[in-house]
Amino acid sequence: xxxxxxxxxxxxxxEGEFITINCSYxxxxxxxxxxxxxxxxxxxxxxxxxxxxxxxxxxIATINIQEKHSSLHITASHPRDSAVYIxxxxxxxxxxxxxxxxxxxxx
Amino acid sequence: KAGVTxxxxxxxxxxxxxxxxxxSPISGHRSVSWYQQTPGQGLQFxxxxxxxxxxxxxxxxxxxxxxxxxxxxxxxxxxxxxxxDSALYLCASSLVLxxxxxxxxxxxxxxxx
Numbered sequence: 001x002x003x004x005x006x007x008x009x010x011x012x013x014x015e016g017e018f019i020t021i022n023c024s025y026x027x028x029x030x031x032x033x034x035x036x037x038x039x040x041x042x043x044x045x046x047x048x049x050x051x052x053x054x055x056x057x058x059x060i061a062t063i064n065i066q067e068k069h070s071s072l073h074i075t076a077s078h079p080r081d082s083a084v085y086i087x088x089x090x091x092x093x094x095x096x097x098x099x100x101x102x103x104x105x106x107x
Numbered sequence: 108k109a110g111v112t113x114x115x116x117x118x119x120x121x122x123x124x125x126x127x128x129x130x131s132p133i134s135g136h137r138s139v140s141w142y143q144q145t146p147g148q149g150l151q152f153x154x155x156x157x158x159x160x161x162x163x164x165x166x167x168x169x170x171x172x173x174x175x176x177x178x179x180x181x182x183x184x185x186x187x188x189x190x191x192d193s194a195l196y197l198c199a200s201s202l203v204l205x206x207x208x209x210x211x212x213x214x215x216x217x218x219x220x
Contacts, residue, residue, distance in 0.1 A: 045208050095152045
């Protein structure tokens, strides 16, 4: 079992839908990162969480430390949100990544 | 403010050769970390440097090495290249070690023939 599990692996939705991507991890962590990767490889950091909830525009990230679970929500999804979303956990001076969720938003 | 700069962006090598990749972090950032991304294994942590010290290393053979200079620029080196080393190599910089926001470079895409 991977230390970091993401679901779903692939997600296709219509423009405007509410999107949820989940991340579960099996060890105690110092921080959790949500990353976005567009075709071509560039990675952008969306959030870094150690507790609670953060919001940036249409994106919301939550983390439950006790349940070792985090969610990334996208409200009013748009085709430009199409990308791979990656969860990564930081523990013992090392980042461990999930396998990513490929999101496709259809106009 | 300039972002994270990685050079070269693309390179092709043959088996047995060695390669050096460079990463210039955002000014003021002292933490630089390196990652390998392949279709089969996804993103994997290579190593992290902070103030010229390697803080941790991922599960990679000794052929993979790195260093950080006093100006926080970092290099990674892969010796005796193997076909399986073909990958996108990404670096990221951060103000603080581990729990700060990460800023990624565009990556260096290495092809080993």
